[in-house]
Structure formats: structure tokens, C-alpha cells
Amino acid sequence: MENVKYAGLDFDRAELSKVMEEYYSDILEFILHPAFQQTFAEMMSLQPNLRPTFVSEVWLEPQELERRGLRVPDGVLIQTSAFGDRRPTLFVVKKFLPEKYHRAWENVNWTFNNEFKDEDVPNDPESSWRLPLAVSVQNALMSGGFDLQQAPKEMAIFQELDGPEIVRSEKRPVNESVA
Amino acid sequence: MPDPMIDRKKVKKEMDALIEMITHPAFVAAMKEMKETPVAARRKLAKDVLAVDALRNAGVTMPRGMRVTTRYFEPGKTEAIQVSPDGRLSTIKLPKELVIRGGGLVSWGGCACGGGLSFCGGAGGSS
Numbered sequence: 001m002e003n004v005k006y007a008g009l010d011f012d013r014a015e016l017s018k019v020m021e022e023y024y025s026d027i028l029e030f031i032l033h034p035a036f037q038q039t040f041a042e043m044m045s046l047q048p049n050l051r052p053t054f055v056s057e058v059w060l061e062p063q064e065l066e067r068r069g070l071r072v073p074d075g076v077l078i079q080t081s082a083f084g085d086r087r088p089t090l091f092v093v094k095k096f097l098p099e100k101y102h103r104a105w106e107n108v109n110w111t112f113n114n115e116f117k118d119e120d121v122p123n124d125p126e127s128s129w130r131l132p133l134a135v136s137v138q139n140a141l142m143s144g145g146f147d148l149q150q151a152p153k154e155m156a157i158f159q160e161l162d163g164p165e166i167v168r169s170e171k172r173p174v175n176e177s178v179a
Numbered sequence: 180m181p182d183p184m185i186d187r188k189k190v191k192k193e194m195d196a197l198i199e200m201i202t203h204p205a206f207v208a209a210m211k212e213m214k215e216t217p218v219a220a221r222r223k224l225a226k227d228v229l230a231v232d233a234l235r236n237a238g239v240t241m242p243r244g245m246r247v248t249t250r251y252f253e254p255g256k257t258e259a260i261q262v263s264p265d266g267r268l269s270t271i272k273l274p275k276e277l278v279i280r281g282g283g284l285v286s287w288g289g290c291a292c293g294g295g296l297s298f299c300g301g302a303g304g305s306s
Contacts, residue, residue, distance in 0.1 A: 084249030
């Protein structure tokens with residue numbers, strides 16, 4: 001890979017690549033741990049609609065992970081998330097890069113999803129840059145077997161103008177079409 | 180012990196491709212431009228400068244299945260909500276602990292995800 005000095009930044013491509021590789025490697029060693037693999041295999045053996053509950057009861061419970069022989073390294077986070085393209089995501093293992101690099105990239109991560117067909121999740125800019133669904137909504141819909149793409153946009157988080165808040169669904173059916 | 184579902188060589192290969200892509204000068208320049216744009220205008224800008232085709236046209240090698248999207252991270256557990264069989268949700272509230280970073284909740288990131296894969300590498304830049 002050719003090294004390049006980035007305009008307006010005090011680091012170059014070689015330096016950024018090196019630190020990213022180091023941080024990804026920390027994540028990699030964690031997710032390759034036998035206890036992680038075993039827990040991951042257990043989750044993936046479940047029906048897709050049961051996995052969000054497994055995430056909540058296992059991956060987000062440090063004591064349960066310890067019981068399984070898995071200690072989350074310092075600086076590594078296990079979180080849930082939601083994407084604008086509404087892929088059926090389950091959890092993410094993430095590590096923040098040093099602040100120096102945040103003017104470009106802030107974190108590296110490894111994300112675990114339910115299986116999905118590429119054509120079932122839109123990849124156009126309008127769909128990709130929607131406000132994501134709230135994770136609680138996303139997980140409830142996944143647990144109920146609903147199509148995330150059909151969820152009305154009112155279920156998305158809303159934070160750009162007046163600060164963070166969730167726009168409520170107020171009993172709107174998921175499969176109701178929204179203009 | 181089940182057969183490993185996460186293969187070291189496969190993950191390392193994907194990681195290397197991801198790093199090559201997201202450290203490309205055009206990708207970094209687009210991320211920097213986003214950071215320097217007011218929050219309210221970022222998603223509009225992103226549709227142009229961080230669109231997959233725009234990055235590809237700028238010379239970035241985009242792996243098959245690459246997606247660049249908004250992303251929102253939940254710092255902890257969420258409130259459980261009910262969904263009825265006909266898809267009706269009960270009202271939910273935003274947990275206070277969501278607001279943990281000064282910039283807000285929505286971030287953006289690149290994620291090299293092939294269709295059907297159950298895991299993928301990614302990177303993000305919070306707003």
C-alpha cells in the first residue's frame with residue numbers, strides 16, 4: 001500500500017493503517033477466543049428471531065460472559081447498534097482508536113448480524129443514510145419476525161435538530177405503508 | 180466444542196481489505212469533510228461524498244457488498260418493548276444513558292459486509 005500524507009491531518013496513511021491493524025487485531029484475538037466462538041455458535045444455532053434475546057441475556061451480561069470463561073479486554077466494547085440501511089444486526093465488538101485519529105475515523109469494529117440476502121437490504125444513498133431505528137424497536141421487530149425494511153420512518157431515532165429523542169410509533173402497524 | 184465459525188484467515192483477509200479501503204486518501208478526505216460539517220447537514224452531505232459509487236469513482240477499491248451507512252450505537256441494554264402480532268408497538272422512551280457522548284447518537288461508518296455473511300468488519304466516525 002502506497003503511503004500518502006493526508007491533507008490537513010497530522011498523520012499519514014501508513015500510520016493510520018498500522019494503528020487500525022493493531023486495534024483490529026485486539027478485536028480479532030477476542031472473537032477468536034474459544035469461549036467466544038462457542039458462545040457465538042450457540043447463538044447462531046438459534047432461530048434468528050431468538051437471537052436478540054440471547055444478545056441481551058448473554059453478550060450484554062459481563063457476569064454471564066465470565067461464567068462462560070470470557071473476559072472482555074480493557075478498551076473493547078460489546079454493544080448493540082442499528083444501521084440506516086436496516087440490516088438485521090445483532091451486536092458489535094468495538095474499540096475506539098486514539099483521539100488523534102478521530103478527525104477521520106473514530107473506531108474499528110466487528111459486527112455480527114443475522115444472515116441476510118444482499119438484495120434484501122437496500123444499498124442506495126437515500127436508504128443507507130436514513131436515521132437508524134432505535135435498537136429497542138429494531139430488536140423487538142426482529143424478535144417478532146417482522147421485516148425491518150417495512151418499519152415506518154417514525155420508528156427511527158431522531159437527533160439532528162433538537163437533540164436526541166425517539167419518535168414514538170404510537171400504535172402504527174409495522175406493515176402500514178408510509179409515504 | 181463446535182467447529183469454529185469465525186475463521187482467522189478469512190477475518191484477517193477481510194480486515195486487510197477493509198483497512199486498505201478506509202485509509203484511502205479519498206475516503207479519509209470524505210470522512211474529514213463530514214467531521215467538519217455541522218451535524219444537521221451531515222447526512223445530506225454523506226449521500227454525495229460517502230456514497231459507494233462516489234467513493235468508487237474517487238478511486239477507492241470497494242469490496243463487493245461494501246456498505247457505508249448511518250449507524251447508531253447503544254451503550255447498554257435497551258428497554259424491552261412489545262410488538263403485537265399485527266405489528267403494533269407500544270410507546271417507548273429514550274433511556275437517559277443513551278446520551279453519553281457530546282456529539283449525539285448518530286454516527287456513520289463503513290462496513291464491508293457481503294450478502295449473507297453473519298459477521299463483518301467495520302469502522303465508524305461518531306458525529
